[in-house]
Amino acid sequence: MTSIVLYFHVHQPFRLRRYSFFDIGREDEYFDDAANAWIVRRVAERCYLPMNDLLLRLIQRHGAQFRCAMSVTSTVLEQMERWAPDALASFKRLAETGAVEFVSETSHHSLAFLANGREFRAQVRAQTERLERVFGKRPRSFRNTELVIDDRVTRVADELGFAALLGEGADHLVGWRSPTSVFAAAGTEKLKVLLRSYELSDDIAFRFSNRGWSEWPLSAEKFARFLEKVPEDAQQIGLFMDYETAGEHQWEETGIFDFLEAMPGAAMASGRFAFHTPSEVADREAATETLEIPHPVSWADAERDLSAWLGNSMQRAAHEALYGLYDAVRAAADAGRPEFLERWRKLSTSDHVYYMATKGSSDGEVHAHFSPYDSPHEAYINFMNVVDDLARRLAPTKRARSPDVPGSTSATVATDTPSTSKIQSPEGEES
Amino acid sequence: MSTTNVLMLGWEFPPHISGGLGTACAGLVGGLSENGVDITFVIPRLGDETAGDADTATASESAVGQNERVHLVDCGLTDDEHEAVHIDSALMPYLSEIEYARWMERTGRSGVYGDDLFAEVERYAAAVEKNTQGTYHVVHAHDWMTFPAAIAVSQKLGVPLVLHVHSCEYDRAGSAANERIVEVEQRGLDAADRVICVSRYTAQRLRDRYPVKADKLRIVHNAVAQNDARAVEADEPAAEAASAGTRIDEPIVLYLGRVTFQKGPEYFLEAAARVIRDEPHVKFVMAGGGDLLPAMIERAAELGLARHVHFTGFLRGPEVDRIYDEASLYVMTSVSEPFGIAPLEALARDVPVILSKQTGVSEVLSNVITVDFWDTESLAARIVEVLRSDELRTRLASDGRADAARLTWQRQAELVSDVYEEVIA
Structure with missing residues (x-):
């Protein structure tokens, strides 16, 4: 039995308003509420609401056999609270089925782990608590922003008690191994790392509507045949993608919704595959390989780095x-x-x-x-x-700590302004 | 003959300007009209609004004339003594060959406009020649793109040709000068009866770089329109102006101009990097657009100036006033500046200036600090000295303003009128 981990990432940033030099010191509204409201409502209508309904139907149709996972950032949660409460309510209905695992991450979809360990942990805690509050269950799985993983991320995820960590199955990370293994991470105790099978994931997320692709059009049955080609000993197939794949990146007209609705049934028809959440896989499977990740790996761009x-x-x-x-x-x-x-x-x-x-x-x-x-x-x-x-x-x-120093990325901030300064400045009137 | 009639081939009036050329044209036209000169002003302009950028909101259009490509309009100046003729063309001040090619590619206007910049310059010349009638005493043209048109129309009308050089290709591009542009410039210099240079610096450069007879050359420095600043200031809400001085407490060192090779923006950044080692609270503002802007933004980030240098992009009237209001010091780092009107505008607003020695404007300002553009160490030192000394700042501003006040367009236009008289006589 090979597990299929279907995981969707849900995120919207707070876009900035046009903020010119002349706004500095005058304008204290940074964010473009109008644009952010308009975009989240549009995405809710095109993607969140129809996809959530689709997943609810799949859960009803397949019962306990269908499972999936989601991460929903605090920024998009706040936007839905303010501007798309119907979408938030439909995510909550998904949570009530118990078939969807909500995966933790940094609350604000940040790169904090690179710059500041304290803030990274703080954002992860904030997100974990928020997900528990909103969806009623404490997350047991973790994904870092943009699926970035390295040895630091694995250690913190382990230390914070997560059972599973999601990552990118980049060639340079996986090497001769298969991304379909369940991995342990060097220097961690219990954590299991589940990697994304990027070929199969991107067949859906990127290539689905590409008429120049030799496999176009992609049907659920054809995709099931792709899955069958995965070696028998595969422990899990990570199909990880942005939730907005459906309805935003791939428009409804491409048939993406029909595909996603038919795919789980087609995949399970042979009896070889079952859908599981990341923490279910972590509980069921033993790690068969160990990852060392000295350099950060992400799911973005050709380089799959930072x-x-x-x-x-x-x-x-x-x-x-x-x-x-x-x-x-x-x-x-x-x-x-x-x-x-x-x-x-x-x-x-x-x-x-x-x-x-x-x-x-x-x-x-x-x-x-x-x-x-x-x-x-x-x-x-x-x-x-x-x-x-x-x-x-x-x-x-x-003023007391005077951190107005460029280039300081962390708690190590210079403690004093140069004493040669005679030009008046906001910090000029030193005590 | 009582009134001189001038056919002037120039560039857009403010506020639709991309640099000093339009400003200088507007100032000169105003000054000449005060001197009783009648001017018909010919401007290249895109004939169809959908093409974008080059509209002229300043001109209230009342199209007459048989040819739809010629627009006779009231140019919005203070009297009715002159008019502006718009010739349908894609030319714009400071347009480069590459920018023109990109514009053509983007808009697909080939067949309407010239296939490349040089073809468009020649097409413009033909259009001007064909569409210009009337009785004029002299043709007066500003910078190279109008030279072929000026030559053609002066020959057609059989009147003297005065060319006005605001910058030459060697100023704009240094050693990367475009040979074909130099060629057009040379053709103009050969055909002209008189060549007005905006500075001794420019006259010298023309003599060094182009064969041009010294007795053709005349020097008329630019001026600044004295009442410009106050006119726009009145538009500003009082509260806004009041808060302007306090919102940013740090001293602001201002670069205001196009961000191009000619203006030496990288020297400004290098000096900034040097200054903040001693004075980390100084803010540097680079105001203006241009082909080097993206590179300068990246350069500032590389130099560790992210928190110290701000970029505003191209500023329009009221924004220019605001930035001058907030600036403690204006710095011009030009590599080669035939004139450079911005320091006069800064001084008119009580902002002291530091200039590169490679500028024409430094010839008319005795109370300014000058440095060689490449000497960023000295520039940084001067910046710090001026910022640290209230006394120095005050003196530089007030004495410099007095220098600037001596230059008026009315007086400079008299000098231009003298040149007309020379050639008409």
Whole structure:
């Protein structure tokens, strides 16, 4: 018996409004509520509502045999609470069936694990608690932002008690092994790592509507034949994709909904496959291989690394500037001004640096497709203006520690301004 | 003959300008009309609005004329003594060969406009020649794209030709000068009866780089329209203006101009990097668009200036005023600037300036600090000194403003009128 792990990622970022240099110090609304509301409502209508109904039908039809998993970020949860409560209610109905496992992650879809261990853990805890609160069950599985895994992520996931971790079955990670194995991770105790079978996943997520693809059109039966080709000893097949694949990336007219509705039945017809959630697989299967992951692996772009978010100097500068404010944001929160932390976290959503990518080729097109900006440079300027404004608003509480130093990515922030400075500045009137 | 009638081939009036050329044309036309000169102003302009960018909201259009490609319009200046003629063309100030090719590719306008920039320049020349009638005493044209048209129309009308050089190809592109543009410029310089240069710097450059007879050359510096600043300021809500001075406490060092090779933006960034080592609270603002903008944004990030340099893109009237209001110091790092009007605008708004020595405007300003554009170490030192000294800042601003005030378009237009008289006589 080979398990099929069907997992969907549900996320929307809080897109920024156009925030010019002249808005700094004047305008304290960073986010484009109108655009964010409009987009989440559109996605709810095109994807969340019809897909949730579809999954409910599958659960009714196949009973205990059909299982799937989902991660729903805090940012999209908040957006649904505010602007698409009907969609949120339908996710809750899915949760009530018990057939859908909700997978934890960073609350704000951030890259915190790269920059700040404390914030990473804090966001994971916040997300775990929120999912438990909203959906009534404590998550037992974890996925990091953009499926990024490395040895640090596996250790923290293990330490936080997760049974399963989802990752990308990238060639350079898997090597001679098969992504269909259940993996242990070096230096962890109980954690099992389930990898994405990217060929099969992308047949659905990317190639489904591509008329130039030799396998087009893809039917449920044809996909079942692909599954049958997976070696007999496979423990699990990870079909991981964005939820928005259905209805957004692949429009309804492509037949994606019909395909997804028919696929589980077709896959189970031979009796070889069963659908399981990640934690069910972790409970059922023993790890047969061990992963060591010294360099981060993600599910994005051809490189399957971090270059989608931190590949150029603008992205790195933006990332560093944001995390350079972290201590001040924390200090403000400790001093009774938690609103700064929430804003900072919305800025920590990785989409903001993703928009700044300067890749050419087909990956560049994918970046441009998702971006609300005309160019990566515009995305960078807009983001940096907002970061500057946030830094200014934090100034009264940050003066004591003076973290206004570029390039500081973590708690190690310079403690003093250079004593040679004679030009007046916000921090100029040192005590 | 009592009134001089001038057919002027120029560029768009503000606010639809992409640099100093349109501003200078507008100032000069205003000054000449005060001197009793009648001007018909010819501007290239896209004939169909769907093509975008080049509309002219300044002009209230009342099309007359037989040929639909010629628009006679009230150009919105202070009197009725002159008119603007719009010739349907894709030319724009500072357009490069590559930008033109991209524009053609994007809009697919081949067949309507020239296949490349040079073909379009020649097509424009033919259109101007064909569509221009009337009695003029002189043809006066501004910068290379209008030179072939000016030559053609001056020959057709049999009147003298005055060319006005605001910049030459070697200023704009340095050693990467486009040979074909140089050729067009040379053709103009050969055909012209007089060549007005915006500075001694430019006159020298023309003599060094192009064979041009010295006795053709005349120098007329640009001026700044003194009342421009106040006119737009009135549009600003009072509260906005009041808060402007306080929202950013750090001193702001301003670069305002096109972000192109000619303006030396990378030297500004290098100086910024040097300054913030000693003065981490100084903010640098690079205001303007241009082909080097993306590269400069990336460069600033590489230099670790992400939190210290802000980019605003191209600014329009009220935004220009706001940025001057907030700036503590204006810096012009041009590699080769025939004139450079922006420092005068800065001074008119009480902002002290530091200029590169490779600028024509430094010839008319005795109370400014100048440095060689490549000497970013000195530039950084001067920036810090000016910012640290209230006294120095105040003196530079007030003395510089006095220098700038001596230059008016009315006075500079008199010098241009003198040139007309020379050639008409």
